[in-house]
Amino acid sequence: xxxxxxxxDRRPVVVLDDLHVTYRVYEQRRTGLRDMFASGFKPRRYRxxxxxxxxxxxxxxxxxxxxxxxxxxxxxxxxxxxxxLLPPTSGRVLASSRPMLLGVGAALKPNxxxxxxxxxxxxxxxxxxxxxxxxxxxxxxxxxxGDFIDLPMKTYSSGMRARLHFAIATAxxxxxxxxxxxxxxxxxxxxxRSSKRIDEIRAAAGTVFLVSHSLGExxxxxxxxxxxxxxxxxxxxxxxxxxxxxTADDPVE
Amino acid sequence: xxxxxRTIDIERAELAEFGAIPSVxxxxxxxxxxxxxxxxVPMGDLRAMHMNTVxxxxxxxxxxxxxxxVYYLVFGLILDTTRGxxxxxxxxxxxxxxxRFTQNSIQRGASTIVANDGLIRSIYFPRAxxxxxxxxxxxxxxxxVFVVTFVILLLTGESPxxxxxxxxxxxxxxxxxNLGGAFVAARITDSFKDFQNVVPFxxxxxxxxxxVLYSVEAFIDDPTLLRLFELNPAFCxxxxxxxxxxxxxxxxxxxxxxIIWSLALLVGGFLFFRAAEPRYGRG
Numbered sequence: 199x200x201x202x203x204x205x206x207d208r209r210p211v212v213v214l215d216d217l218h219v220t221y222r223v224y225e226q227r228r229t230g231l232r233d234m235f236a237s238g239f240k241p242r243r244y245r246x247x248x249x250x251x252x253x254x255x256x257x258x259x260x261x262x263x264x265x266x267x268x269x270x271x272x273x274x275x276x277x278x279x280x281x282x283l284l285p286p287t288s289g290r291v292l293a294s295s296r297p298m299l300l301g302v303g304a305a306l307k308p309n310x311x312x313x314x315x316x317x318x319x320x321x322x323x324x325x326x327x328x329x330x331x332x333x334x335x336x337x338x339x340x341x342x343x344g345d346f347i348d349l350p351m352k353t354y355s356s357g358m359r360a361r362l363h364f365a366i367a368t369a370x371x372x373x374x375x376x377x378x379x380x381x382x383x384x385x386x387x388x389x390x391r392s393s394k395r396i397d398e399i400r401a402a403a404g405t406v407f408l409v410s411h412s413l414g415e416x417x418x419x420x421x422x423x424x425x426x427x428x429x430x431x432x433x434x435x436x437x438x439x440x441x442x443x444x445t446a447d448d449p450v451e
Numbered sequence: 452x453x454x455x456x457r458t459i460d461i462e463r464a465e466l467a468e469f470g471a472i473p474s475v476x477x478x479x480x481x482x483x484x485x486x487x488x489x490x491x492v493p494m495g496d497l498r499a500m501h502m503n504t505v506x507x508x509x510x511x512x513x514x515x516x517x518x519x520x521v522y523y524l525v526f527g528l529i530l531d532t533t534r535g536x537x538x539x540x541x542x543x544x545x546x547x548x549x550x551r552f553t554q555n556s557i558q559r560g561a562s563t564i565v566a567n568d569g570l571i572r573s574i575y576f577p578r579a580x581x582x583x584x585x586x587x588x589x590x591x592x593x594x595x596v597f598v599v600t601f602v603i604l605l606l607t608g609e610s611p612x613x614x615x616x617x618x619x620x621x622x623x624x625x626x627x628x629n630l631g632g633a634f635v636a637a638r639i640t641d642s643f644k645d646f647q648n649v650v651p652f653x654x655x656x657x658x659x660x661x662x663v664l665y666s667v668e669a670f671i672d673d674p675t676l677l678r679l680f681e682l683n684p685a686f687c688x689x690x691x692x693x694x695x696x697x698x699x700x701x702x703x704x705x706x707x708x709x710i711i712w713s714l715a716l717l718v719g720g721f722l723f724f725r726a727a728e729p730r731y732g733r734g
Binding site for chain 2: 210211213221222278279281282283284285286290291292293294296297298299301302303304305307309310314317318321322323324326327350
């Protein structure tokens, strides 16, 4: 494991203490009556998936933490657990304030205009109407959707949608922002602007976790990288070192 | 990892655990803080509902009118079940609106957790917001229902009375009942998706037992049997709503029963819903 290079006078904002997250995946539902009789009406069987197995880390203020690893290594589960959306099976997640997952998209309504959705998304994230009104212009400008802002969101391209989601979520200026594969859809200009925004958040005493398969994106925004494999930390250290080791381990990546 | 350093860090920075479910007072405070969201969601949904139709939001007004029209055609004119009732169309309209207020709140409330799992998995907020938003939507839809009710009242020659002003109060009490019911239905549906398919049939049965289409008093003479009807909250609300605008009797038992039902279901339903909160959104 990489040496801990962080100075100890920096304030910790997120602490994971031997975090385990296990969730149940139910096996295919029995469909036929005959199957139900055959199985004697026993409850559905499930498999316990140990998605995160004993992850510990201390993340201090202003860090940009990239999380990399192959599909199914537990990256998204780890983010959900940090956000408090998936309770740990054992271990603890401690944070200075509630970490926010960049997932405002689920709260938005495709039939409503972007402008109305800014209000709904902002309220879902816990802002007040007054706060949202104050940030509306900034959100619209950042999203770059222009005149589309008064059209229903279902008319947006996926890039426009992603930009608006990112603009709404970062307008909340959370102390801890968790981003799960949300930046890949945008064009080059959006990627440039979003990594600039992440830098701003970090500079303003915010902490960002970024899950991505794009190592370039991680390099742009993170000073530290966690390499996960089968729910465990393989390596935790400065971005260049971990990415170098990760790439050496699997040349395809 | 350096365990000693980590312990010092945790003590110095005031860190808290956010995965756990907050205490009831804290939960209620958080719910209050998010109240604007519980209104914005149904308002947005209602706005979008009829967006692609020619008549648009007028449909919120036309729907209750059509519903009463159909029931009046079938039960008033064709089957003629009007015996013992003076102003049958108003009697019918108020009964249907009142009953459907509860039915829609609970039936739609049932799917709130299941239908919003994507939202639940991405944003933290007290999940009670979701059933609450459904009930708020039904309350908003009462607006056009009031208009239709008062228009029918005036068209059928009823002279305005002070008791008409009590109708919103009956519906206010009823919305507490509905919210409690929506809480219960949402949690049960989250555990057993099958429940959603049962709810409409349960309401069908209650519908016929609540005197929506007929006057219970006109059919039943036995006072003991009438007492049993007062255990049915839907019957109580329908009876109370009618009493405010028509000259129908209001048994004290129905009033007491409605109040007890509402408060008990609201508190019990809320606690029942909240107790399973960590499970929501996990499939």
